[in-house]
Amino acid sequence: MNAINGEVQVRDNRAADRFEIEVEGHLAFAQYVLAPDHIIFTHTEVPPELGGRGLAxxxxxxxxxxxxxxxxxVIPRCSVFGRYMMKHPETHDLMAPEIRTTLGLPV
Structure with missing residues (x-):
C-alpha cells in the first residue's frame, strides 16, 4: 500500500495526465486534460478490488x-467529480463559469 502514516497518498502523474493511488498492486486514477486556465476531469476509475475504501x-x-x-x-466531465462538487458547495467557486451558469449556480 502506498501510504505515509496510514494515509493513502495521491500522486499527480503529469506524464499520464492523471491523479493516481496505488494500493496492493492495483491502480485507481482520475484522468484529466490540462489547459492554461482550466482542468477537465474526464474519467475516474477504482478497481473493484479497491472499492468501498473512499479512494474515488x-x-x-x-x-x-x-x-x-x-x-x-474545473470542468467536471467525469460524473464522480460532478456529483462531489454538487454536494460540496465549498467547491462551486472552482467550477468554470459556464458550468456554474448551466447548473444555475451564482457566477
Whole structure:
C-alpha cells in the first residue's frame, strides 16, 4: 500500500495526465486534460478490488486541491467529480463559469 502514516497518498502523474493511488498492486486514477486556465476531469476509475475504501473521494479531493493551488477552474466531465462538487458547495467557486451558469449556480 502506498501510504505515509496510514494515509493513502495521491500522486499527480503529469506524464499520464492523471491523479493516481496505488494500493496492493492495483491502480485507481482520475484522468484529466490540462489547459492554461482550466482542468477537465474526464474519467475516474477504482478497481473493484479497491472499492468501498473512499479512494474515488481522495482522488477528487486531490484533483480539486491541485486546481485551487494552481489557480485553475474545473470542468467536471467525469460524473464522480460532478456529483462531489454538487454536494460540496465549498467547491462551486472552482467550477468554470459556464458550468456554474448551466447548473444555475451564482457566477
Amino acid at each position: 473521494t481522495k482522488l477528487v479531493e486531490a484533483g480539486l486541491a491541485s486546481a485551487r493551488q494552481r489557480g485553475l477552474s
